[in-house]
Amino acid sequence: MDFPVPLHVHDESFCVRAYESGVSNQVTLPALCNYLQEAAGNHARALGLGIHELQDAGFTWMLARLHLAIHRYAAWRETVHLRTWPAGVRGRLTALRDFRMTDDAGETVLLGVSEWLYVEAAAQRIVRLPQAFAALAPAGTPQVPLPETPAKLPAVTAPEWSAAITVRHSDHDFNNHVNNAHYVAWTLECLPDAWLGRRRAREIDIAFRAAAHWGDTVTAEAAHDAGDADTLLHRIRRDSDGALLAQARTVWSEPS
Amino acid sequence: MDFPVPLHVHDESFCVRAYESGVSNQVTLPALCNYLQEAAGNHARALGLGIHELQDAGFTWMLARLHLAIHRYAAWRETVHLRTWPAGVRGRLTALRDFRMTDDAGETVLLGVSEWLYVEAAAQRIVRLPQAFAALAPAGTPQVPLPETPAKLPAVTAPEWSAAITVRHSDHDFNNHVNNAHYVAWTLECLPDAWLGRRRAREIDIAFRAAAHWGDTVTAEAAHDAGDADTLLHRIRRDSDGALLAQARTVWSEPS
Numbered sequence: 336m337d338f339p340v341p342l343h344v345h346d347e348s349f350c351v352r353a354y355e356s357g358v359s360n361q362v363t364l365p366a367l368c369n370y371l372q373e374a375a376g377n378h379a380r381a382l383g384l385g386i387h388e389l390q391d392a393g394f395t396w397m398l399a400r401l402h403l404a405i406h407r408y409a410a411w412r413e414t415v416h417l418r419t420w421p422a423g424v425r426g427r428l429t430a431l432r433d434f435r436m437t438d439d440a441g442e443t444v445l446l447g448v449s450e451w452l453y454v455e456a457a458a459q460r461i462v463r464l465p466q467a468f469a470a471l472a473p474a475g476t477p478q479v480p481l482p483e484t485p486a487k488l489p490a491v492t493a494p495e496w497s498a499a500i501t502v503r504h505s506d507h508d509f510n511n512h513v514n515n516a517h518y519v520a521w522t523l524e525c526l527p528d529a530w531l532g533r534r535r536a537r538e539i540d541i542a543f544r545a546a547a548h549w550g551d552t553v554t555a556e557a558a559h560d561a562g563d564a565d566t567l568l569h570r571i572r573r574d575s576d577g578a579l580l581a582q583a584r585t586v587w588s589e590p591s
Numbered sequence: 592m593d594f595p596v597p598l599h600v601h602d603e604s605f606c607v608r609a610y611e612s613g614v615s616n617q618v619t620l621p622a623l624c625n626y627l628q629e630a631a632g633n634h635a636r637a638l639g640l641g642i643h644e645l646q647d648a649g650f651t652w653m654l655a656r657l658h659l660a661i662h663r664y665a666a667w668r669e670t671v672h673l674r675t676w677p678a679g680v681r682g683r684l685t686a687l688r689d690f691r692m693t694d695d696a697g698e699t700v701l702l703g704v705s706e707w708l709y710v711e712a713a714a715q716r717i718v719r720l721p722q723a724f725a726a727l728a729p730a731g732t733p734q735v736p737l738p739e740t741p742a743k744l745p746a747v748t749a750p751e752w753s754a755a756i757t758v759r760h761s762d763h764d765f766n767n768h769v770n771n772a773h774y775v776a777w778t779l780e781c782l783p784d785a786w787l788g789r790r791r792a793r794e795i796d797i798a799f800r801a802a803a804h805w806g807d808t809v810t811a812e813a814a815h816d817a818g819d820a821d822t823l824l825h826r827i828r829r830d831s832d833g834a835l836l837a838q839a840r841t842v843w844s845e846p847s
Contacts, residue, residue, distance in 0.1 A: 352625070353632050354628060356765040357763075357765060411765065508610055510614075
């Protein structure tokens with residue numbers, strides 16, 4: 336992998352398990368998100384910025400956006416190697432963390448950029464990043480070669496597909512929040528078999544806007560992006576108040 | 592671990608991941624079921640009896656029952672060591688597979704017994720076990736020290752708690768079946784926070800009776816077992832035809 340090494344990196348390998356595999360015997364997109372979350376959490380902890388360390392001080396991390404390009408879906412039982420690192424800050428509020436996943440041959444199978452906000456837990460208020468954070472990724476820190484995404488995702492105006500989802504206890508993680516990988520799963524939930532059976536998502540860009548909780552019913556909707564047969568737009572809204580919980584854009588292709 | 596070694600064993604270790612941990616920062620019961628399923632699948636494959644090998648011949652395995660005693664829930668980031676082995680057959684139809692999970696100190700944290708049926712895939716018909724199967728666990732093969740369970744689980748007659756669940760695409764595994772760990776999660780889904788907040792399941796005995804599929808709505812119900820404040824009975828039924836999908840019995844205690 337001909338790629339400069341950032342100042343702080345965390346490497347972790349994952350062997351794709353049966354229950355993380357989809358019908359094609361390949362790792363599912365939500366399972367990939369779980370791997371990313373696991374490695375990011377372990378790295379933050381090693382840096383003294385883990386969720387439990389922050390909680391003790393009254394703060395927490397919130398994942399605001401995740402942009403992934405999936406070059407190839409690893410097969411069941413295949414081991415993938417994930418490297419993650421703080422990639423810088425954007426303004427005073429957004430910390431960037433990048434991901435690069437490779438296979439045993441060193442070929443890239445996934446690139447990812449994530450955006451994190453620093454939140455005062457009691458007030459649920461976004462606060463300025465601690466100064467120390469910028470120092471983790473000084474100028475010149477490498478970033479994964481993913482195209483910039485627009486600050487705002489396009490809105491879904493005329494949904495073509497829709498699915499109702501009741502939030503389960505088991506969708507919650509140890510923070511008692513719905514795990515981000517579940518929003519990714521919900522995003523795909525409304526797509527018909529005829530779509531999913533012939534295509535794989537090769538890109539997802541998802542913005543997390545508000546949290547769902549146990550007992551909420553939410554509606555996941557999707558539609559084609561105007562003028563692009565391979566691109567879909569998604570939104571997840573809470574039924575009770577119409578609150579927008581997540582927006583996404585996915586790009587699909589037939590498996591090669 | 593002072594325990595005789597069976598003829599065929601498979602050992603696999605799992606480090607409890609963040610997304611497999613519940614609010615108490617301990618591994619969830621469904622995550623434990625995933626570990627068991629993973630190790631059983633890997634062992635069956637190593638023995639030439641894996642799900643893909645069987646599918647090629649027109650057969651598949653069906654998990655019919657799972658009985659677990661959880662001595663202690665491992666913490667997030669803790670590594671657990673799982674040993675599994677074919678433990679014998681019961682009659683002509685039921686293959687037994689046992690599990691013992693230990694911690695780094697060698698202490699038992701979980702014991703399990705599972706019952707598997709051999710199914711002719713096209714006809715969805717249970718068939719006699721291949722002769723070779725009994726030979727995997729000759730007379731004298733060790734079995735985990737779990738008390739025998741009654742052949743039939745007691746029925747839920749007057750449900751106290753109930754939850755409606757819509758089966759998701761993402762509940763399915765690579766066989767396009769709902770993964771058994773999801774039935775375990777659904778079993779717990781109807782229990783109120785006041786129950787779950789103060790207790791952990793230290794035993795589960797679950798019988799899988801029929802399969803749910805995407806789009807089904809199911810109802811999970813639970814009630815106290817007569818005369819035992821710590822024991823609950825559960826059932827999961829499909830709403831459209833009332834079919835019984837799973838029955839379970841759970842025993843609960845306050846964390847020590």
